[in-house]
Amino acid sequence: MTTALLLIAAMCLDAALGEPDWLWSRIRHPAVLIGTCIGWLDQRLNRGSGKRVKGTAVLALLIICGWGIGALLAQLGPIVEILVCAILLAQKSLVTHVRDVANGLQISLEEGRGRVAMIVSRDTRAMSQPQVARSAIESAAENLSDGVIAPAFWFLLGGLPGILIYKAVNTADSMIGYRSEKYASFGWAAARCDDLLNLIPARLTCVMIMSLSSTWSRWREIVADARRHISPNAGWPEAAMARALGIALAGPRSYDGTMRDLAWVNGDAQREIGPHEVFRACTMLWQVWGLALGALSVWVGITLIF
Secondary structure (H helix, E strand, O other): OOHHHHHHHHHHHHHHHOOOHHHHOOOOOHHHHHHHHHHHHHHHHOOOOOHHHHHHHHHHHHHHHHHHHHHHHHOOOHHHHHHHHHHHOOHHHHHHHHHHHHHHHHHOHHHHHHHHOOOOOOOOOOOOHHHHHHHHHHHHHHHHHHHHHHHHHHHHHHHHHHHHHHHHHHHHHHHHOOOOOOOOOOOHHHHHHHHHHOHHHHHHHHHHHHHHHOOHHHHHHHHHHHHHOOOOOOHHHHHHHHHHHOEOEEOOEEEOOEEEOOOEEOOOOEOOOOHHHHHHHHHHHHHHHHHHHHHHHHHHHHHHHO
16 A cells, blocks of 8 residues: 555544544553653753753654654554554544634633633633634644644655654654753754754645635735744744634733733734634634545545556
8 A cells, every 4th residue: 555545544544533532541642652751851861961962862862763663563564554643643633622612612711711721831811712712723723734734744755654753753842842941952952853844744734724715815924924923834824724714813922921922913804703713713624634635535546547
């Protein structure tokens, strides 16, 4: 079986089953295992001098282990490849978490705050309804790239070693890739590597959203907003999603009790949003997934013919 055909099967399996509680309540998810390893290394190495060198060594170890484990698992056959790839994709779980926020907002603002707190790191206790909705949609756009398109992209290019390396680096970035005093040096390599691995997938996600929403005429605005974003990659899908939904995203928000005056994305658009716009974002998540699946199917068809 070709890698593209394996990916199609994995995407369908993930879309159908997601992350079943009956399984992951009994065994540890691979992402959790990766995170445990990174946490262990963080506790033992993120101290004293030479933090950047130590952090780079941690990154190198993660890459080597990802490649080795992926190559070993690939030898077990296509069924194992499909299962592992499906586990490392996050389409259904992403849509579920984002939709939960919309459902929560329909119950009460407090319920919406509680549910969005499960998917974002910013302060949520004093959020208004538009802030909760924006947070959910921003998370949807960013994680569509990080959790679906990027791992699929690296599986397509590198098989199981490719997707495992990506997942290890992305998990490291989420844990130690901060610009804080504690991680500025130790997490530097993980953050830079994650930026590099997401460079193409983030822009690809942006293009897919634009294609589905017919917003090509606003390309210059999207590029401008993406370049102003605090992340070199997250701004691309966010800027495209904002235009696709006709809403403003980003803007000021609080982290650890400190308000940060961040730039708006599509700032002149509608800011008073709620669960309706979050549901629309979930629809876009599935449309992008469908476009990716369709493109892969066409590619497989062409390769079979020729």
